[in-house]
Amino acid sequence: MGMGEDFLVLGGKKFSSRLLVGTGKYRNMGECASAIEESGAEIVTVAVRRAEIAGPQLEDFIDPKKYTFLPNSAGCYMAEEAVRTLKLAREMGGWNMVKLEIIGDRETLLPNMPETLKAAEILAREGFAVMAYSDDDLNMAGRLEDAGCAAVMPLAAPIGSGLGILRPEKLQKIIAQAKIPVLVDAGIGTASDACIAMEMGCAGVLLNTAIAEAKNPVLMARAMRQAVESGRAAHLAGRMKKSAMAAASSPIAGIMN
Amino acid sequence: MEIILNGNKYNLDGSCSVAALVTELGLDGRKIAVEKNLEIVSRSHYGTEEVQSGDCIEIVNFIGGG
Numbered sequence: 147m148g149m150g151e152d153f154l155v156l157g158g159k160k161f162s163s164r165l166l167v168g169t170g171k172y173r174n175m176g177e178c179a180s181a182i183e184e185s186g187a188e189i190v191t192v193a194v195r196r197a198e199i200a201g202p203q204l205e206d207f208i209d210p211k212k213y214t215f216l217p218n219s220a221g222c223y224m225a226e227e228a229v230r231t232l233k234l235a236r237e238m239g240g241w242n243m244v245k246l247e248i249i250g251d252r253e254t255l256l257p258n259m260p261e262t263l264k265a266a267e268i269l270a271r272e273g274f275a276v277m278a279y280s281d282d283d284l285n286m287a288g289r290l291e292d293a294g295c296a297a298v299m300p301l302a303a304p305i306g307s308g309l310g311i312l313r314p315e316k317l318q319k320i321i322a323q324a325k326i327p328v329l330v331d332a333g334i335g336t337a338s339d340a341c342i343a344m345e346m347g348c349a350g351v352l353l354n355t356a357i358a359e360a361k362n363p364v365l366m367a368r369a370m371r372q373a374v375e376s377g378r379a380a381h382l383a384g385r386m387k388k389s390a391m392a393a394a395s396s397p398i399a400g401i402m403n
Numbered sequence: 404m405e406i407i408l409n410g411n412k413y414n415l416d417g418s419c420s421v422a423a424l425v426t427e428l429g430l431d432g433r434k435i436a437v438e439k440n441l442e443i444v445s446r447s448h449y450g451t452e453e454v455q456s457g458d459c460i461e462i463v464n465f466i467g468g469g
Contacts, residue, residue, distance in 0.1 A: 168467070168468060168469030169467035169468060169469075170466075170467040170468040170469045171467070171469070172467065175467070178467060191468055191469055192465040192466065192467065192468055193465065193466050193467065193468025193469075194436075194463050194464075194465060194466075195463060195464065195466045196409040196410070196461065196462065196463055197409070197428075197430055197435050197462045197463055197464040198464075199428055199429055199430070203431070203434050203464060203465075204464070204465045204466055204467060205434055205465065215465065217465065218468055218469070220468050220469065230438075230441075233443060234436040234438060234443060234461075234463050235436070235465075237436040237443050237445065237446070238434070238435065238436035238463070238464070238465065239465075305469070306469075332469075353469075354468075354469030355469065
């Protein structure tokens with residue numbers, strides 16, 4: 147397969163970029179816009195909050211006509227409030243793809259899976275394309291798929307930790323089982339983490355802090371774009387077999403001795 | 404009259420449309436979503452949906468997030 151026809155399909159739409167980026171934690175919105183531009187991302191996550199009076203808005207920096215906004219339910223602890231938040235987001239954006247994120251506690255920010263599953267069932271029934279932030283449990287990933295999610299997004303490591311893929315064997319099992327796209331969401335720290343996720347066969351990577359809190363976010367955005375592209379290409383190419391023994395690359399025949 | 408706007412008490416001269424409230428607040432109607440008493444008010448109804456005393460109004464927008 148040529149890379150030219152390699153699209154990420156989410157909610158019935160085709161995307162060329164497999165890197166999804168957040169819009170939070172930047173020093174300023176100008177830097178956010180520059181980094182996102184450099185990342186090549188077509189989908190950006192956004193949060194829903196009570197409107198502040200006046201002042202510049204996110205849309206003044208990140209053009210909703212150019213990027214697909216993926217509203218999240220960050221900050222929600224229960225299914226009911228996540229559903230409410232994402233319905234408001236759909237009304238605002240006029241677009242039904244959402245990132246469902248229900249956390250269990252403020253300290254670890256690990257997902258509350260029973261509530262996530264409950265909300266996913268409700269949202270899918272109501273026509274949302276649900277991309278569900280989840281733990282790396284194989285059984286739960288299957289249940290989210292059965293609930294009608296458009297994508298399942300297991301964490302690599304806790305949100306904002308930058309620890310990289312802590313349990314690759316758990317992630318690998320989810321990728322092997324899933325019939326919907328599996329994206330790693332949360333825990334990516336640097337380009338190699340994103341590349342490894344893609345080499346493993348992830349359909350995409352969603353990250354925010356790794357770019358926003360880099361010393362040079364624009365340069366890290368470029369690194370992430372290249373890492374995701376490289377990892378995807380390596381996955382499609384099919385890596386060589388590992389061997390415990392050496393195997394000479396130069397022929398033995400014709401050695402001068 | 405008093406309403407609850409985004410969790411706080413807010414005084415209005417009298418009942419008005421959602422559109423009028425949005426304008427009074429200086430918000431851009433294209434960049435927000437409005438909920439009245441837990442029901443979403445669709446954008447096409449801002450002009451006709453009345454805000455009355457005691458109503459609980461939530462107005463949200465998008466901000467940066469991950």
